[in-house]
Amino acid sequence: GNSVTQMEGPVTLSEEAFLTINCTYTATGYPSLFWYVQYPGEGLQLLLKATKADDKGSNKGFEATYRKETTSFHLEKGSVQVSDSAVYFCALMSNQAGTALIFGKGTTLSVSS
């Protein structure tokens, strides 16, 4: 079946450091891929998405490229801020009708000044 695997956390960085959070997936066909972010005490919010191979999603300085050859969708940011501290979830939605979004386990990012 479909699944998402993302790197274990927590990830602890200093402000302005480079961020990478790895995400790989298993799926049949051509799924859509997403990164969601959850700030403390809140629900999840969409951060970025990509719907086909080689697409690059970007938002708020974060980027992720849909790599079908490596079945990956790694999240990157060149210079993190304290306000980026949150839990990040990689997710997959199959292009088959009637299926639901599948999440990875989440990666906690903590950025210190």
Next chain:
Amino acid sequence: NAGVTQTPKFRILKIGQSMTLQCTQDMNHNYMYWYRQDPGMGLKLIYYSVGAGITDKGEVPNGYNVSRSTTEDFPLRLELAAPSQTSVYFCASSYHSSQQGGSPLHFGNGTRLTVT
């Protein structure tokens, strides 16, 4: 436009009690979902619905029931609460079509449930 609204925000139940977590959306989304979130475990899908009158089990449906009598509402029912159901519950909705595929999920702010 309120998005996805969940009530209550917090609840404490005794073992064996029942309750309904309410969820409503005003975006005319056809898909709705219930997830539970446990520390270090990500989100697990409990039930989902692809439209009014249609519901399907997710990964962890045992101990829960749902109904979808309208497009807007998707309540989650716990009949006999157990300590294992202590969790944070999130409702979400999205629009999905065969031509456009799936849109991103919109989440409510969650219901924190404790069963003692």
